[in-house]
Amino acid sequence: MERLRSDGPLSVEAYMDACNAYYYATRDPLGAAGDFTTAPEISQMFGELVGAALTDVWRRAGAPANVRYVELGPGRGTLARDALRVMRSAGLTPPVHLVEISPTLRAAQAALLGEVTHHDHIGDLPCDGPLLVVANEFLDALPIRQHVGGVERHVEWIGDGLAFDRDGEIVESSPSRDEAVRALAEGLVPLGGVALVIDYGHERSAPGDTLQAVRGHRFAPVLADPGENDLTSHVDFQRVGELAREAGAFVAGPAEQGAWLERLGIQARARALANASPDRAGEIEAARARLCRPDQMGSLFKVLAIHAPDWPRPAGL
Template identity: 50%
Template sequence: MSFAETLMAEIAAAGGISVHDYMQRSNAHYYATRDPLGAAGDFTTAPEISQMFGELIGAWAADLWLRAGTPTPLRLVELGPGRGTLMRDLLRAAGQVPGFAEAAEVHMVETSPVLRRAQAAAVPSAVHHDGIADVPTGAPTLFIANEFLDALPVQQQVETAAGWQERMVMAQEGGTLAFTPAGDRIRERACAAEALVGEVAARLAADGGAALFIDYGYAGGEEGDTLQAVRAHETVDPLACPGEADVTVHVDFAAVARAAELAGCRAHGPVSQVAFLSSLGLGLRAETLMRGKDEAARTAVAEAARRLSAPDAMGALFKVLGIAAPDWPAPGGLPEESQ
C-alpha cells in the first residue's frame, strides 16, 4: 500500500487521530522522500530566490561573532537546511571577515536522506545530525532556522457546545479524510515549536550564542485555523493527499519567544522580514549585484529583492525572531527586547 493508504487505514482503525499526529506523520513522509524546492517542486524559499538572502544572514552572523569577542570554536547550526543554499551563501559572505571561516564548525540538523545529499554537495564540510540533542555542546553556537518552525505539528482545538475539544482527523466512506468536531472557532497551540525553541534556548543559556528564526506567522494573540498545504506551488486541501503535500501552519512568534525566555534567553523581535533585511543592507547589496550587469540581469536582481521584501510578497507575512544568551550582544537587525 502507499503511504496515504496505510495512514488512512490506521486512522480508520483508530477511529481518528489528532491534527498534531496527522501533520507529524504526513510531513515526516513528505520530507523524507523528495526535494520539495524550486520550480519542479512544491514551493520556493528565500535562499532559493536570491543569494542576497543567505549573504545578508552571513553578514548578520559575522557581525554578532565579532561583537561577542570572536569566540573559537563557533558552532554554526542550521535547522532544516533545505538544499544547503542558505548556508553556502552565508559562509561565502561571512568568510570575508578574517578568522570567521577558521572559527566556524558547520552542523546541519536534517533527517531527510534526499536533502542531506543536496546539503553535502553545497557545503561539504557540514556535519549532519538527526536532532539538536546530537549537536556537540560546550561551545558558543549560532542557530539558523528559515521556514522550519512552520512545518512542526500543532495542536488544534474547536469550540463546541460542550466546550473546547481537540480537533481530530477521521476517515470517511469513500477513502477520504475529514476534520471533527465541526466548529467555526479554532485555536492552535504550537507545542512542538515551543519545545524546540526552548531546547535551543537552553543550549544557548548554557554555552552562549544566539539563534535566528525566520518564518511566516504572526506576532501573537491571533486565533483561528492556519493549517494549510501546498503542492506544485498551489494551495490544496491539507487532508487531500497525505504525505504528498507540504502541510504547515503560521508560527505564533509570541509563544516561541516566551519559550525562549523561560529557558533563560532574551528574545528580540519579531520584526517583519522587510525590516530585518533592509536593516542589514538589502538595498545596497542589490545595487552592488546590479553594477555592470545588462538590463536582464539587473531586472532579475530587482525582482528578487522585491520578492524578499515587498509587503505583497514575503516582506510582511514573514517575521524574524532572534534569541540570545544573557551575556551575548543583541543580534543585529532586531530590537533590544521582544515586541
C-alpha cells in the same frame, strides 16, 4: 488508512506528523520543479545578509574561536552556502552542523557544502562552544494541535474521504514547536551564541485555523493526497519569545522580514550585484521586491533573535 482503520480518528497533530515525515523523506520539495520556494532560493542576497548579521554579532561578542554554524531544516543548503561565503570572507570559518532528518536533503546538503555534520535533533548539537543558529522556515513544518471549544480536533474517514470531526473557532498549539524552542534557548544560555528564527506567522497569539497545504506552488486541500503536499502552519512568535525568555535567553524582535533586510542593507547589495551583472538587474530587483515588499514576503515573514544573555542583540532588530 491502516492507522485510521486500526486506531480510529487521528489527531490533527498525528496526521500532520505522518504526512510531513513521508513527504520530506521522499523528495526534494524546493524550487521551480518542487512545491515551494524559500527565501534563500529566491536570491543569494538573503543568505548573504544572514551571514553578515551573524558575523557582526560574533565580532561584537569578542570573536570566540570555538563557534559553530548551525542550521535547522536547511533545505538544499543554499542559505548555508551563501551565509558561510560571507562569514569566511570576514575571517570566520566555523564547522557546520545541520539538523536534518530527510535522507534526500542530507545528500543535497553534503554535495553543496562539503564537510558537514548532520544531527537528527537539536539536543544532539555539540555543547562545548557558542552556536550561530539559523532556523529559516523550520518551525512552520512542525506538527500542531487544533482544539475547537476545548476539544481536540481529529481527522477521520467519512463516506468516501477524509474529513475533520468538528468545526468552529480553532485554537492551535504545537508541543513539538515548543520543545524545539526550549531546546534551542536552553542550549544557547550556557554556551553563548544567537539564533535567528525566520518564518511566516503572527506577532501576537490569536485563535484561528492556519493549517495549510501547498503543492506545485499552489494551495491544496489539507486533507487531499496525504503525504504528497507540504503541510505547514503559522508560527506564533509571541509564544516563541515567551518560551525563550522562560529558558533564560534574551529575545530581540520580531521584526518584519522586509524591514529587517532593508536595515541590513539589501538595497546596497542589490545595486552591487546589478552593477556587476547589468543584464540581471531586473531579475535582482524582482528578487529584492519579493523578499521585502509587504504584499509579498516582506510582512508575513518575521525575524526573531534568541541570544545568550552575555551576547549582543543582532543587527536589524
